[in-house]
Structures are given as structure tokens and as C-alpha cells.
Amino acid sequence: xxxxxxxxxxxxxxxxxxKTTLLKLINRLIEPDSGTIEINGKSNQSIKxxxxxxxxxxxxxxxxLLPHLSIEKNISLVSRIDxxxxxxxxxxxxxxxxxxxxxxxAKKPSQLSGGQQQRVGIARALAxxxxxxxxxxxxxxLDNITRNELQDDFLNIPLLKDKTIVMVTHDVxxxxxxxxxxxxxxxxxxxxxxxxxxxxxxxxxxxxxxFLNKDRLxxxxxxxxxxxxxxxxxxxxxxxxxxxxxSKLIKLLSNYQP
Amino acid sequence: xxxxxxxxSHWDEVVxxxxxxxxxxLISMVIASSIGILIGVxxxxxxxxxxxxxxxxxxxxxxxxxxxxxxxxxxxxIGTIPAIIALFxxxxxxxxxxxxxxxxxxxxxxxxxxxxxxxxNRQLLRYVExxxxxxxxxxxxxxxxxxxxxxxxxxxxIAAGGLGEFIFxxxxxxNTQMILAGAIPASLLAIILDGTLGLxxxxxxxxxxxxxxxxxxxxxxxxxxxxxxxxxxxxxxGFNSEFIERADxxxxxxxxxxxxxxxxxxxxxxxxxxxxxxxxxxxxxxxxDGRIKEFNLKSLEDxxxxxxxxxxxxxxxxxxxxxxxxxxxxxxxIKGLMNDSLMANLNYEVDGKKRExxxxxNQFLKSINIYADLNAGTTDNPDIIIxxxxxxxxxxLAHIFAxxxxxxxxxxxxxxxxxxxxxxxxxxxxFGEIDIYPEYTGTAYLVLLKKQPADVDDFNNPETVLYQIxxxxxxxxxxxxxxxxxxxxxxxxxxxxxxxDSLRISTISELSDxxxxx
Numbered sequence: 001x002x003x004x005x006x007x008x009x010x011x012x013x014x015x016x017x018x019k020t021t022l023l024k025l026i027n028r029l030i031e032p033d034s035g036t037i038e039i040n041g042k043s044n045q046s047i048k049x050x051x052x053x054x055x056x057x058x059x060x061x062x063x064x065l066l067p068h069l070s071i072e073k074n075i076s077l078v079s080r081i082d083x084x085x086x087x088x089x090x091x092x093x094x095x096x097x098x099x100x101x102x103x104x105x106a107k108k109p110s111q112l113s114g115g116q117q118q119r120v121g122i123a124r125a126l127a128x129x130x131x132x133x134x135x136x137x138x139x140x141x142l143d144n145i146t147r148n149e150l151q152d153d154f155l156n157i158p159l160l161k162d163k164t165i166v167m168v169t170h171d172v173x174x175x176x177x178x179x180x181x182x183x184x185x186x187x188x189x190x191x192x193x194x195x196x197x198x199x200x201x202x203x204x205x206x207x208x209x210x211f212l213n214k215d216r217l218x219x220x221x222x223x224x225x226x227x228x229x230x231x232x233x234x235x236x237x238x239x240x241x242x243x244x245x246x247s248k249l250i251k252l253l254s255n256y257q258p
Numbered sequence: 259x260x261x262x263x264x265x266x267s268h269w270d271e272v273v274x275x276x277x278x279x280x281x282x283x284l285i286s287m288v289i290a291s292s293i294g295i296l297i298g299v300x301x302x303x304x305x306x307x308x309x310x311x312x313x314x315x316x317x318x319x320x321x322x323x324x325x326x327x328x329x330x331x332x333x334x335x336i337g338t339i340p341a342i343i344a345l346f347x348x349x350x351x352x353x354x355x356x357x358x359x360x361x362x363x364x365x366x367x368x369x370x371x372x373x374x375x376x377x378x379n380r381q382l383l384r385y386v387e388x389x390x391x392x393x394x395x396x397x398x399x400x401x402x403x404x405x406x407x408x409x410x411x412x413x414x415x416i417a418a419g420g421l422g423e424f425i426f427x428x429x430x431x432x433n434t435q436m437i438l439a440g441a442i443p444a445s446l447l448a449i450i451l452d453g454t455l456g457l458x459x460x461x462x463x464x465x466x467x468x469x470x471x472x473x474x475x476x477x478x479x480x481x482x483x484x485x486x487x488x489x490x491x492x493x494x495x496g497f498n499s500e501f502i503e504r505a506d507x508x509x510x511x512x513x514x515x516x517x518x519x520x521x522x523x524x525x526x527x528x529x530x531x532x533x534x535x536x537x538x539x540x541x542x543x544x545x546x547d548g549r550i551k552e553f554n555l556k557s558l559e560d561x562x563x564x565x566x567x568x569x570x571x572x573x574x575x576x577x578x579x580x581x582x583x584x585x586x587x588x589x590x591x592i593k594g595l596m597n598d599s600l601m602a603n604l605n606y607e608v609d610g611k612k613r614e615x616x617x618x619x620n621q622f623l624k625s626i627n628i629y630a631d632l633n634a635g636t637t638d639n640p641d642i643i644i645x646x647x648x649x650x651x652x653x654x655l656a657h658i659f660a661x662x663x664x665x666x667x668x669x670x671x672x673x674x675x676x677x678x679x680x681x682x683x684x685x686x687x688x689f690g691e692i693d694i695y696p697e698y699t700g701t702a703y704l705v706l707l708k709k710q711p712a713d714v715d716d717f718n719n720p721e722t723v724l725y726q727i728x729x730x731x732x733x734x735x736x737x738x739x740x741x742x743x744x745x746x747x748x749x750x751x752x753x754x755x756x757x758x759d760s761l762r763i764s765t766i767s768e769l770s771d772x773x774x775x776x
Contacts, residue, residue: 058371066368
């Protein structure tokens with residue numbers, strides 16, 4: 001599996017499939033039994049653990065902000081542990097980029113909403129300007145509305161566009177919405193690695209097929225593949241035969257889309 | 259005398275003891291906090307050690323404090339250092355446990371994010387674990403501190419000073435004001451220290467608070483260092499609390515002989531060993547004590563005849579005697595049969611040869627042709643309960659009483675030994691908790707009846723004193739005095755034999771001359 005610069009890769013799969021393990025192998029929170037991971041052509045085992053992690057952004061589901069420190073200190077901690085400091089310009093820039101107001105800098109994490117906290121989590125990951133960012137279910141703990149907001153912002157933050165991002169999720173729609181490429185995992189093995197369209201149109205085996213089945217139509221709509229394929233193709237011949245029913249269903253599903 | 263009058267008249271002592279108490283607590287807490295937190299952090303890193311370590315400090319906590327002090331005695335002797343070690347050990351558990359649980363209780367996501375951003379182990383500790391566990395750790399330190407203020411009162415028993423001096427002296431002298439003069443400042447100290455730590459818990463981010471506390475602590479410690487250094491070389495006396503305050507104890511002795519000794523207060527049970535091991539130079543022993551022989555000690559001659567007679571007498575509750583009049587005849591059998599050297603030998607059998615109390619008691623009775631049951635005094639439904647104070651001779655006498663009574667009468671007895679002072683055992687007798695216990699004429703006269711030597715024509719005449727006691731105890735408390743056993747266990751000042759010989763001291767006057775030499 002190869003990840004190209006500034007690509008966003010989503011690791012997708014049912015729980016226990018090994019997606020988080022794979023993510024943590026990259027910044028060596030978990031050490032491998034065998035196999036290698038190379039970053040810029042260098043094995044990550046050849047880089048000191050702490051150095052490696054300081055050069056990789058890390059965002060997790062529960063954010064993990066230090067409750068006793070202000071937002072400002074939380075973000076700058078990433079530099080501080082490397083004996084650097086962040087200028088206030090840089091701090092304000094990070095806040096702006098992640099859609100946060102500058103007055104929040106003086107607040108404590110507990111005074112922020114869940115969505116704001118995760119924005120801070122992303123700002124923190126960007127603080128050292130790393131080329132690679134790892135995200136472990138970054139939006140899963142948020143309510144639907146906030147999650148969609150953050151997902152949309154995620155696609156639009158220019159700074160993130162240039163970054164290579166590896167993100168874990170179990171949410172199929174999120175994977176297809178955010179990923180340039182998706183790696184679908186099951187039982188510790190990558191079942192298929194490809195662009196969303198490839199995976200949708202060309203599932204490589206039964207697992208991939210059945211995993212996507214439930215969301216097939218929504219994915220199809222979201223990915224606007226309507227041009228080339230009929231809904232029935234994606235739904236298979238099982239459920240919808242009749243044109244009237246089909247259009248109703250498409251309508252219904254279209255409304256579902258936020 | 260009211261409590262306030264007592265407090266004012268003893269003000270210097272109150273201040274001294276409180277300072278000493280604070281010192282013991284603070285020093286032990288500083289050490290316990292640093293080492294406790296260190297251990298606590300260590301066992302979060304090496305999980306295998308966690309349960310073993312927590313179990314071990316837990317076990318230390320369950321050792322009764324007095325037992326711990328006794329256990330440390332042969333290793334580190336008496337005084338401030340063993341006291342601090344004991345207090346330190348007691349303080350460990352809450353600090354270690356709270357540090358451990360405090361760090362373990364941190365939300366995993368916070369740790370994961372911190373490690374993921376590239377913190378080293380040490381940075382994790384400094385930026386994440388210690389700050390977040392701080393309130394829990396501090397709560398542990400608070401618990402330990404309050405416990406320690408309490409345990410530190412026991413340190414008076416091993417000559418470490420502190421407010422326990424007043425408390426134990428007060429208990430043995432039946433002096434409530436004195437008990438309060440120790441107990442109230444000790445409680446206040448606990449409340450103040452707890453409150454201070456409470457402030458720290460609330461305002462620990464304020465640098466001014468830390469600076470203030472640090473300064474205060476430093477000042478206090480320095481102040482005490484200076485105080486300690488100024489002490490010149492003197493003979494050190496280890497006296498028990500009762501002796502220090504009693505009219506017939508050190509107070510009167512000092513005014514008659516002039517003895518400028520540096521006094522450490524300690525438990526009777528520890529004095530002899532402390533003298534033997536050179537922790538102190540003079541003690542107030544008992545003339546029949548077996549350890550005089552065991553430790554090769556020398557009793558100084560009371561050349562001015564200061565110490566009053568202390569003839570051993572069984573005291574019995576009036577009700578008990580009316581119910582079982584046969585007891586009078588029973589105790590007639592051993593009337594006057596024990597002399598000083600016999601008693602000292604019996605004591606030595608126990609203290610020196612480590613023989614069991616009931617066997618030694620049995621051996622004595624056998625020597626006067628009473629073949630008693632070794633297991634007397636162990637019934638669960640006793641007619642007679644026999645009490646004693648907490649030292650060998652009193653234990654032995656109680657065993658002798660039990661075996662004698664069960665041999666000569668049909669009554670069943672039970673032993674209830676080791677009351678921690680004259681007041682406690684006498685109150686137990688008065689209120690019928692026990693029926694009988696061995697007492698001494700001098701103690702009965704001065705402590706129980708609260709009379710002065712001058713109140714009777716000839717205080718040094720055993721007959722006069724005995725008569726006075728018998729009538730007064732009967733009248734005031736309905737307590738009867740049974741026939742005296744024959745020996746006189748009076749107070750005596752004692753030194754290590756070779757030490758006394760090298761200083762050419764064999765009488766109290768010579769000790770006084772030596773102490774007042776220029």
C-alpha cells in the first residue's frame with residue numbers, strides 16, 4: 001500500500017478489523033511484529049520514536065486536550081516539548097484556519113463545545129506544520145450536524161489539502177466523502193485499496209461487496225455517479241425493478257443527504 | 259486549677275511540645291511525600307511491582323503504632339530519628355496509593371494524545387500526569403498529615419517529645435487539664451495543617467502561596483536547627499511521664515538534690531534498653547526490676563532518703579470482697595513472703611531469661627508450697643477479674659494472684675492485664691471493670707489519694723502510710739487494701755554500671771555534684 005504526498009487515505013472497516021492498529025503502527029504507538037513502514041523512503045524504525053511522532057500530526061476521537069491548560073497552551077505544547085515556541089501570529093493563524101475565534105485561546109477546554117474541541121485538536125496537529133497527519137475517528141464522537149460541518153471544513157481547509165492524511169473511520173459515508181483513496185480492511189488484511197469510485201464500481205471480493213451494500217445507493221448519490229450508472233446497477237437486481245419505485249427511492253435518499 | 263491556669267503556668271512547655279510535634283510531623287511528611295510520590299510514579303511504570311508495593315505499604319499501615327516503635331527500637335534506638343522513621347512509614351500508604359491511582363485515573367485519551375504528539379516519558383510525567391494527578395496526590399498527603407499528627411503523640415513514649423508528653427503524663431497522673439493541654443493543641447495542629455493543605459489544593463497555582471509556605475517551612479526548620487546545635491554536652495535522663503510530673507518524682511528530687519539533667523520522656527518498657535544502649539545516661543527505674551541485673555545497671559543510693567516506700571499491696575473492690583470474704587484469708591497466705599531481691603529475681607526470670615509469666619508465677623508459689631494451676635486466669639466466666647499496669651512486675655503479681663485464688667478458693671479468675679497508667683487501672687477497679695490489681699503504697703497515697711508527703715506525720719514509715727491508705731481508700735472509693743506482699747519497689751535512679759563507675763558516681767548526691775561541676 002502506497003500513499004502519495006497530499007493524498008487523504010481513509011482506513012475503513014468493521015470494528016476489530018485492525019484499522020487503528022495500522023494507523024498506530026505509523027507513528028509507532030504500536031510496534032510491528034513484521035513488515036515495514038517507510039516515510040519518504042526511510043523506514044520509520046530508523047527514526048527515534050519521539051522525533052518521529054513530533055513530525056507527525058495526531059488527532060484522536062476524544063481529542064485528549066489537557067484540561068488544566070488553556071487552549072493556547074494546549075496548542076503550543078506540541079512545540080514546547082520540542083523546546084520551541086509558537087508565535088502569537090502562528091497561533092491566531094491556526095485558530096483562523098480551523099474556524100475558531102481567537103478569544104478562545106485563553107479558555108479552558110471544558111469551556112468549549114465538542115466540535116470546537118476537535119477543531120483545537122486539529123489545530124494542535126497542524127502546529128508543527130507536519131507533512132503527515134494521522135486521524136483516528138476524528139469526527140465520530142460528534143453529533144450529526146457538527147460532524148457534517150467539520151467534515152465540510154475538513155475538505156476546505158487549504159492547509160489540510162497539502163497534507164498527507166491517514167484517517168481511520170468506521171463510517172462508510174464519511175470515508176467516501178473525505179477520502180481520496182480508501183483502504184477497506186477486514187480481519188487485519190486490506191481487502192481493497194483504491195479510489196471511492198473504483199471500490200464502488202468494482203468491489204474486489206464478496207466482503208467488499210456486502211460491506212458496502214447497505215450504503216450503496218447513498219454512496220452512489222453522494223459520489224454523483226448517476227451519469228454513468230443506473231441506480232439499479234448499484235442496487236443489484238434484488239430489490240428495485242419498477243421505475244416508479246426506483247425514482248421514489250432516489251428521491252427519498254436525496255432528501256436524506258444533508 | 260482550671261485548664262487556662264494550667265495552660266498559662268505550663269506555657270513554655272506547651273510551646274516546646276507543640277514545636278516539637280510540628281517538627282516531627284513536618285519532617286516526616288516532607289520525606290514521606292517525596293519518597294511516596296516517587297514510589298507511586300515508579301509503580302505506574304513497572305506495573306508488576308504495583309500490587310506488591312501497595313500491599314507492602316498497606317501492611318506497614320496495619321502494624322499498631324506502638325509495636326512499630328518497639329520494633330524500631332533495637333535498630334535505631336530512641337528519640338527523634340526513630341520517631342520520624344515510624345511516622346514516615348505510616349504516611350507512605352495514602353501518598354503512594356493516591357499517586358498511583360491519581361496517575362492511573364487520568365483519561366486514556368489525554369495520555370494517548372500526549373504520547374502521540376511526541377512526549378518523552380519525563381515530559382508525560384511533568385506536563386500531564388503529575389499536574390492532573392496533583393489534586394488526588396495532595397488529598398493523600400492531607401490524609402497522611404492528619405494521621406501523622408495523631409501518631410506523633412505516641413512518639414513521646416520513645417523520648418521524641420511532642421504533645422504526647424502531656425497526654426501520657428496526664429493519663430498516668432489522673433490530671434485532666436494536662437491531658438487536654440496535650441490533646442487540644444494536637445487537634446488544633448491537625449486542623450491547621452489540614453486547612454493549610456486545603457488552601458494549597460485550592461490555590462496551588464498561586465506562586466505567592468508556594469513562596470509563603472516554602473519560606474515558612476524553611477524558617478521553621480532553620481530555627482529548629484539552630485535550637486538543636488546550642489545544646490551543650492550533658493547527661494541525658496530518660497524518665498517516664500509519671501515520674502516527671504509526680505510530686506514524689508523528679509520535681510521533688512530536683513529540689514532536694516539539684517539535678518540539672520536534660521530530660522527525655524519515654525515509656526517505662528523502653529527505658530532500660532535505652533539506658534543499656536547508651537541513648538540516655540540516667541533513668542528512673544524500679545528497685546526490684548529484673549533488668550537491673552540483665553543490663554548490668556547500677557542503682558544510685560538515695561543518700562538523702564528522698565524516695566518514699568512503695569510496698570506492694572493488692573487493692574480490691576469493696577463489693578467483691580463482701581461477696582467473696584474468703585479472699586482475705588487467701589491473700590494472708592502470701593502476706594510478707596516476698597522481699598526485694600526475690601521480686602527482682604522473678605522479674606529477671608521474665609525480662610532476662612524470657613520465661614513465661616505464668617510459669618514464673620507458678621515457680622514462686624511452688625517455693626512457698628502452693629502447687630497452683632498454670633492455666634489459672636483464663637476462664638471465660640470469671641468470678642474475679644484481675645487487672646494490672648503495663649510492666650513486668652505488675653503482670654507477674656497479677657498471675658500470682660490468679661493462681662493463688664484459684665488454688666485456695668473455688669473462684670474462677672480472668673486476667674485483664676496491661677492498663678496504660680495508674681488512673682486507668684484504678685478507675686477500672688472503682689467502677690467494677692476489674693476486681694483486684696497490685697498497687698504500691700506510695701502511689702496509692704500520692705496519686706490515688708492526691709495527698710502530699712507532708713500530710714502525714716512520718717511519710718517514710720510504711721505502717722503509718724499503709725494505715726492512712728487503708729482508711730482513706732475505704733472511705734472515699736470503697737476500695738479495700740489486702741495484706742502487703744512484703745517487698746518495697748521504690749523508685750531509684752539508675753546508670754550503666756561501668757559509666758557510673760568511671761564517673762565515680764554511686765549516690766544521687768554524687769550525681770548532683772557531677773552535674774553541677776564547672
